[in-house]
Amino acid sequence: MFEPIARFFSAKPPEVLPYYVAGAVLFSILMIFVLINLPSRARKPLIALVTFLAGLFYATEFFFPIDRATNKNFLTDYLVPASKLGSLLGGMTLTLGILSLLRVHGRNIARLRAGWYNSVALLVAMVSMVTFGLMDKYGANDGAKKVFNVLFEGMLINMDATMFSLIAFYIVSASYRAFRIRSIEATILMVTAFLVMLGQVPVGNALTDWLPQDGTFASLRVENIKQWILSQVNAAALRAIAFGLGVGGLAISLRIWLSLERGAYFEKEI
């Protein structure tokens, strides 16, 4: 039943590949055009149908018994094409994101709204990264490679690290200001936090290094106390939370799969 589909999605020889690519692009443009012009009342059932079919595919593949000889069921071979389709959809959402950024920030610049220069910086950075990234990947230009390295490894990565490092400063400030032992619970929390923090760093280990490594008193070494807190107290609490999350996640998944979910993203006019 699925043989023609499998044949269609199989690897194509290089001489016909461009025709398939061109055909796929044309088909995609046509589909986008049709979807955009679809009446509003027809969109929701269509989205519900596609969501249901996609979920049905993975659920059936997962639950349907496998043939012991091949270790597969009738859908297993389509997992890889489905994953590629998923990657393609991911790529398309990226395009949507870029288009949205261009529209929002282009409008900011055109109307000279407050902070418009930030929008200029964002768009210049985005266009530069894409341009030099493509030139680095597909061109044989050493200059472009150097510029891309400066942009990616010299700037982006370090700015990312800088932004994240700032958290340390806020944590110090916030913990100093907010951590007050106003109740028994807060006191227990602070003592526990101190023990875990001490157990996490060598200076904490040094404090109880005089205690034996084995035997009864070894339990009082700060790293062992930390380990006990994490593996016993913390793990038990997390298990309970994870269990609740799992049940909730299952319920939400079913609601989304069957398009029963209501609320912010699901009742909006599209």
Added chain:
Amino acid sequence: MATTPGTSAPRDIWDRLQAIDRRVLYVLLLVVIILPLFVPIRLPMVTMPSTQKLYQAVESIPEGGYVIVSTTWSGGTRAENMPQTEAILRHLMKRRLRVAVFSFDQQGSQFSYNIASRVARDFGYEYGKDWVHWGFRPVAGVVMKSLVRDIPGTFTTDRDGKPTKDMPVMQGIKDIKDVDAIVEIAASGIYMDWIGLVVGANPKLKFGFCPTAVMAPETYPYMDSGQIVGIMEGMRGAAEYEQLVNTVGLATKGMGSISLAHVLIMLLIIVGNVGYIVTRARRS
């Protein structure tokens, strides 16, 4: 004279202890982080059972075994995830295991390629024969579902677009049952996807996780259940692992800074609380 905000009472030492200027805190933190990098502090370090378990799991893989290393991290968590990546790759290559590296993050892909190339040079690993880099792969869930059944089909090309099917390192690798271990180095909760979609598909598969320290506590239940064989917890875990593989890397060097920063935070909390307790006692 300074007064407590909202009151006309003069501020005494106990009030001041609760309201140290944040710029002073920032400078203190900066000093305790930078100083130990120039003046190394040697402190005893005990290897945690979680790190030891990960090390033992790698040790138990037979020579020539196949390990996938996923590096889902970016520049923001470089301080923790970079030494973790380097430590685990050193161990894998020291043990002459076949290694496939890839990432669900673009930055992570670049980082892991740089690190793996450097470590591979140290151990005489040949690209394509002993190790391969599959590059950046978006949409983690679908990639995981796919690699369970068909690894060559999922990673048809390496990071440079070269076909992987003829590479010696890919020979004999069809699906997840041919993989001995997966190590995920991440700054996110992606371990849940690995456990949910991949780990159960091969009962013999060892799954190791190297999270940032802040994420480590939430992974303990999965180590208890055996779904995660071992955890390398943040920079501390990386330092312990470096100790186990007999190397001194960024993590070991950074332990002094981490120690002093922790001590500073605790001292500041104590100072603030001393001021708070005395003030409260006086008022009552």
